[in-house]
Amino acid sequence: MTRTYQEQDVLRLARRWNNAKRSYLLVDPLQAKHVPVAPQDALAMMQALGELLRQEAPDASLIIGFAETATAISGAAAFCFGADTRYVQTTRENCGSFRMLQFREEHSHAVTQQIACDPLTGEHRQIIMIDDEISTGRTIENIIAVLREDFPALHDTEFVIGSILNRLSDERRQVLAAQNIRFVSLVPVEDRDFEGMVSDMTVTPPVPAQPIDADYAEYTAQHRLPAFRTGTTAGAMQHALAQFTEECGQHLLSELPAQGKILLLGTEECMLPALTVGQYLTQERPGLSVFTHATTRSPIGICQAEGYPCPSGVQLHSFFEAERVTYLYNIRDYDAVAVVTDSQDDAQCRLAMQTLAGAFAKNCEKFYLIRG
Numbered sequence: 001m002t003r004t005y006q007e008q009d010v011l012r013l014a015r016r017w018n019n020a021k022r023s024y025l026l027v028d029p030l031q032a033k034h035v036p037v038a039p040q041d042a043l044a045m046m047q048a049l050g051e052l053l054r055q056e057a058p059d060a061s062l063i064i065g066f067a068e069t070a071t072a073i074s075g076a077a078a079f080c081f082g083a084d085t086r087y088v089q090t091t092r093e094n095c096g097s098f099r100m101l102q103f104r105e106e107h108s109h110a111v112t113q114q115i116a117c118d119p120l121t122g123e124h125r126q127i128i129m130i131d132d133e134i135s136t137g138r139t140i141e142n143i144i145a146v147l148r149e150d151f152p153a154l155h156d157t158e159f160v161i162g163s164i165l166n167r168l169s170d171e172r173r174q175v176l177a178a179q180n181i182r183f184v185s186l187v188p189v190e191d192r193d194f195e196g197m198v199s200d201m202t203v204t205p206p207v208p209a210q211p212i213d214a215d216y217a218e219y220t221a222q223h224r225l226p227a228f229r230t231g232t233t234a235g236a237m238q239h240a241l242a243q244f245t246e247e248c249g250q251h252l253l254s255e256l257p258a259q260g261k262i263l264l265l266g267t268e269e270c271m272l273p274a275l276t277v278g279q280y281l282t283q284e285r286p287g288l289s290v291f292t293h294a295t296t297r298s299p300i301g302i303c304q305a306e307g308y309p310c311p312s313g314v315q316l317h318s319f320f321e322a323e324r325v326t327y328l329y330n331i332r333d334y335d336a337v338a339v340v341t342d343s344q345d346d347a348q349c350r351l352a353m354q355t356l357a358g359a360f361a362k363n364c365e366k367f368y369l370i371r372g
């Protein structure tokens with residue numbers, strides 16, 4: 001039986017750091033982004049949304065996941081659909097020679113995103129878009145307008161927008177319904193003055209982690225990760241991810257102790273593989289206590305007040321790009337930390353692992369880097 005979720009399960013309020021467009025952030029503790037969570041609990045929530053979407057949009061032929069925070073949600077939800085259902089994630093990464101369309105995410109810390117064009121070709125009666133949270137719907141409106149302009153065949157396509165949280169007003173729902181855009185959410189949220197609720201919060205910025213020259217074991221998987229950013233199908237993605245998960249899970253089991261507290265850490269848009277490997281470890285070695293979350297581009301204020309979702313946090317070098325600053329929240333004690341990434345940049349991976357080791361200098365001594 002699929003679990004039902006309430007607002008208290010999936011919503012914590014945080015204050016963004018230095019973001020004039022939107023001062024608050026709704027943090028989902030089950031999302032495996034900002035807060036460490038047992039991987040099976042995160043995947044259960046994501047697949048609950050997938051089951052709901054399968055009921056509400058049975059004719060969907062394409063699923064689009066929004067970077068960076070909804071990439072795991074959309075990937076896990078896609079497993080609830082037929083093997084031929086197309087899948088693609090939006091991205092802020094360079095995708096080489098693939099033709100991409102750009103759109104804007106107005107309130108974000110990094111407003112420009114892009115989507116690969118190939119999965120959008122052909123006829124689509126229904127397309128599902130998945131984000132973690134819907135507030136005004138303007139990002140959705142922006143991307144659908146861009147898609148319909150470049151792909152006239154999508155003019156009559158129904159877009160079904162899935163999310164964990166949705167606080168869209170009735171007025172905005174009506175405006176978007178007139179554009180053949182419909183919304184499905186796991187947890188409807190009554191909109192309220194979140195700006196006012198965070199205005200009195202005293203927060204400090206995440207401090208830069210000091211890199212240390214720590215040893216870490218690196219493993220590059222023979223089974224490659226799916227083409228999340230340029231397009232695949234639900235069946236091909238599930239098959240490739242299952243092979244990657246078993247290979248990397250078996251490798252880690254050969255290195256890890258019989259018992260202990262283990263963190264599987266995703267990197268920015270690459271979130272789902274850390275969850276599936278983490279779940280594999282949990283199933284194969286019950287003595288391990290496994291948690292998962294991910295680095296992010298989003299700067300959040302740090303506060304030790306009771307109930308605040310980010311009582312600790314650091315700046316890290318990105319695994320993907322030299323000039324990019326990323327963040328990691330909720331630094332805790334672990335017996336081992338294993339990073340799962342699809343970065344192909346050797347130098348950035350080394351630098352990022354050094355700052356990660358610095359962040360965990362008092363919390364962990366064993367580090368692993370898994371590359372797909």
